[in-house]
Amino acid sequence: MDRFNVTYRLFADTETEASDFAAAIAxxxxxxxxxxxxxxxxIEDVVLGKVESVETETDKTWLARISYHIDAAGAELxxxxxxxxxxxxxxxxxxxxEFSFNDDVRSLFPGARFGAAGLRQLIGKKSGGFVCPVIKPQGSSAEELAELCYQTALAGADIIKEDHGxxxxxxxxxxxxxxxxxxxVAKANAQRKANGDSSQAxxxxxxxxxxxxxxELAFYAKEHGAQGLLLIPGLFGFDAMQRLARNDSFGLPIMAHPSFAGPFVLSEDTGYSHGCYLGDLMRLAGADISVFPNYGGRFGFSKEQCLEIVDACKSDTGIGKAILPSPGGGMSIERLPEMYDTYGDDCVYLVGGSLLRYGAKIGDAIKQMSAALNKAA
Amino acid sequence: MDRFNVTYRLFADTETEASDFAAAIAxxxxxxxxxxxxxxxxIEDVVLGKVESVETETDKTWLARISYHIDAAGAELxxxxxxxxxxxxxxxxxxxxEFSFNDDVRSLFPGARFGAAGLRQLIGKKSGGFVCPVIKPQGSSAEELAELCYQTALAGADIIKEDHGxxxxxxxxxxxxxxxxxxxVAKANAQRKANGDSSQAxxxxxxxxxxxxxxELAFYAKEHGAQGLLLIPGLFGFDAMQRLARNDSFGLPIMAHPSFAGPFVLSEDTGYSHGCYLGDLMRLAGADISVFPNYGGRFGFSKEQCLEIVDACKSDTGIGKAILPSPGGGMSIERLPEMYDTYGDDCVYLVGGSLLRYGAKIGDAIKQMSAALNKAA
Structure with missing residues (x-):
């Protein structure tokens, strides 16, 4: 009987306690x-979770692998x-x-529609990191926001992301x-094309x-010219994202934002590992890009945690296509060279609030970003 | 200008650090x-969060009150x-x-449709705690589950809750x-009525x-005889619950289950207080009943945390009508007298797995529950 596996870190004082804990979770x-x-x-043989192994990790933690049958889940996320x-x-x-999914899960939830390679093709950018300005702040008029879209797209941005607020x-x-x-954005793309640029924002x-x-809102956006969406699964549910990703009539890329969901990863002994939540779950739910706070910014993620997210976004063992990690959270243009050393080409580089410092020269800032994110530059 | 207030516990070493932290959150x-x-x-005067006060709480924590204007949120949850x-x-x-909502929030999100008083009226139970068996386990056939519904309803259960799995x-x-x-359940209710019982399950x-x-599923359930719903906001989103609660054509009570959402309350220094998440947010999102794990069961909530949830469910300062707390999580009939001393009449008492021990005598177990939850008994 084919089952999928989930591994949990258990905090316990003895091996017996850890084994009892694992059985309780199952x-x-x-x-x-x-x-x-x-x-x-x-029910006992198929539906009930089954403890496959409990192994010592540290003197106070154990790793328990528990297998489940798809019959306990059914067909919905x-x-x-x-x-x-x-x-x-x-x-x-x-x-x-850790997740280790089987064919039952993979056939129901095939993952991202575009993934890293599909997005590179859609944008038409052969190499280099993806330049992603964040359009903000809330409270601005639609006209002011559109002007930021135009200026950043014209200057060569790859992805124009709206602020999640x-x-x-x-x-x-x-x-x-x-x-x-x-x-x-369409007007800027037309000008770029006329200037011989083969990529689009x-x-x-x-x-x-x-x-x-x-x-309804996703289709409205598509019908009115958006080439994808940002969505917050913590607020709308992972299945809202997954349903859009699987909707062939929609068929556009989706960027996932971690707002509201901090508690799922911040604590040592509850929730998910950074990689599982911001990588594996996002792929399971069909995201093409996963936003997370970069180390050394306003948030407290470590470099190790960020790299764990990147690994989960790109791993061959994850669900479906490899997706693009997208570090942000207080990044500035000055930090991009260091970030590019860490994350390389297949990464969406978010710069938001600090761009506003450039005022009317925001296009110059985008050009600096492009230069910093291209090895050939 | 009228703003609503949210209070955060901040962990910081100095008052200056706490003040800077509060400003960063705003x-x-x-x-x-x-x-x-x-x-x-x-944007600065209205949209931006405003730090109203930062007060010392302990030697390492501060309470920061930040006010927001409804314009930052708009009309959706x-x-x-x-x-x-x-x-x-x-x-x-x-x-x-802590939340302190103003009329802007209250008019957009009026809270529970039934609340504690409305549910008592709907069920037709003049006094006593609400007897709530949980129908399970997953993997059972629909016929087996229906038989449990019939037996427990016939024996006098007030609310027949399905297992959240x-x-x-x-x-x-x-x-x-x-x-x-x-x-x-309808068949059992008809028999109860014929026997002179003025209440219904x-x-x-x-x-x-x-x-x-x-x-769609909610309306299907209503059209096929369900008198309300259980919903997991952690999986479907708080707004899914809120939209159903506000849908006059639906118009049935909603019980909220905390599955998936443990990380929001389990940690000392992240997420929400127990009262805010399992009381205030549930009321904001229109729940009539909020399920939580009782102290002394399989989960680690303290009695103090449980009472905080109860206070938030019943407080006059919360959103809309007072709602019913519903402690469960490994409760047995033996514990009901003690629980009744703690929670009193306006509470939904969940007993699930341990009822299955009674086998064909599950009706007797329900009668014991009723006896334990009624001062007159």
Whole structure:
């Protein structure tokens, strides 16, 4: 019988305690009844989580591998997440640190539509890191935001990402903003093309509205010229992203933003490892790009944690295509050479607020970014 | 200018550090650009978060109150959550511990449709704690689950809650299970009525399916006899719950389950206080009942944390109507008298897996529960 595996780091004092803990998690995430009343046969043999191994990691942590059958999840992502780390996420001293998916999961959730290679092709950029200005701040008018889109796209930006805080506020309503910004990017792309540039900027607006409007808003954005989307799975649910990624009529790339979800990774002994949450889960849910806070910025991620995310985004063992990591969070142009040494070509380099310092010369800043992110430059 | 307030516990070494931290959060959750480039006028005066006070709490923690204007959020819940604790949730050493909403928020998000009083009226139970068996385990057939519904409803259960792990698995697909279970509860209610019982059991199936099917599945459940729903906001998003709560055509009570969301409350220095997440946020998003793990069960919540949740569910200062707390997580009938002393009448008492020990005598177990949860008994 084919099962998929999830590995948890358990905090426990003894091996017996760790084994009991692992058995409790296997129950908790599936049948959620005492072990002695689990019905024999199908429920015990197939539905119940099964502890495959419990190994010592440090003097206070163990790694427990638990296998699950797809029958416990069914065909939808919310219940798959519920099985992998539902009720057990409320237990103290357990952190999910590794996924090992089988064909059951991979066939239901094939991952990113574009991935790293597909995005490079879509943008038409043969080499170099992706230059990604962030359009902001909230409170600006749609016209002001569109002007930033135009200036940055014209100067050679690859991806024009909206700030994740641009939602549906009255000063720049989603449906007012998208057509203006998309038109601005299209105008810049036309000028670039006329100047012999074979690459284009793609504009990714942030989904802003109600949770049950995501699909409608995504199609509105597409119909009005957006070439992809930014979405916050912590607020809208991972399945909202996954459903868009699988929607052939939509068919555009999706960038995932980690807002609201900090608690899933910040603690040593609860939640997910950085790689599992910001890499593996994002691929499972169909993201093409995963945004995360770079080390040395406003947030406290270490370089090691960032590289773990990158590995998970690119690993051959992950779901579907390799995707693009996207470090940001208080980055400046001055830091790009160092970042480029760390992350290389297949990476989306976010620079946001600090670009605003350049005022009318924001195009020069984009050109500096491009120069810093290209080995040939 | 009217603003709503959010209070954060900050971990910092000095008052200056705490003040700087608070100012950084006010930026992070709204404009997300450096302070010196925040445009003057509307964006600085209205959109930007404003530090109202920073007070010493302990020798290493401060309480910072930050006010926000509804213009930063707009009219939808995802962006309101994004403003209250979006990017700042990824910063280390900040925990959201108090909400103080204003009329802007209250008029957009009026809270629970039924609340504690409305549910008591709907069920027709004049006094006593609410008896709530949990129908499980996953892997059972729809017929087996329906039989448990019938037996527990007939014996006097008030709320028949499905296990949060019953989703849309092939052994009991959502659309197969709901009509059978609802019919079983209706049959039991008819027999209770014929026996002179003026109260009825309500059946709350768990929403199982894709995130973009929540509304469709909710209406399917209603049309096929369910009297309410269980929903996991951690998986489907708080706004999925809020939209259903505000949908007049749906108009049924909603029970919220904390699965997947453990990391939001488990850590000392990240996420939310127990009361804010499992009380205040649930009310904001329209839940009528909030499930949480009781102290002394399989989970590690303290009695103090549980009482904080109860306070948040019932407080006059919360959003809308007072709602029902619902402690569970490994509770047995033996513990009910002690729980009843703690939680009293306005509480939904969950007993799940341990009921299965009673086998064919599960009805007797329900009668014991009823007896334990009624002062007059």
């Amino acid at each position: 129950l908790e995430n599936t049948v959620e009844i005492p072990r002695d009343v689990v019905p024999s046969g199908y 919310p219940q798959l997440l519920n099985v992998m780390f539902g009720n057990a996420s409320i237990l103290k001293g357990v952190k999910l640190v 641009l939602s549906n506020q009255r000063n720049a309503l989603f449906k007012d903003r998208i057509p203006l910004c998309a038109e601005a 793609i504009y990714l607006p942030n989904i802003g509205g109600h949770g049950d409007e995501v699909e | 930026l992070e959750n709204t404009v997300e650009i450096p302070r010196d480039v925040v445009p003057s006028g509307y 995802p962006q309101l959550l994004n403003v209250m604790f979006g990017n700042a949730s990824i910063l280390k050493g900040v925990k959201l511990v 019953l989703s849309n698995q092939r052994n009991a697909l959502f659309k197969d299970r709901i009509p059978l279970c609802a019919e079983a 309500i059946y709350l199936p768990n929403i199982g399916g894709h995130g973009d099917e929540v509304e």
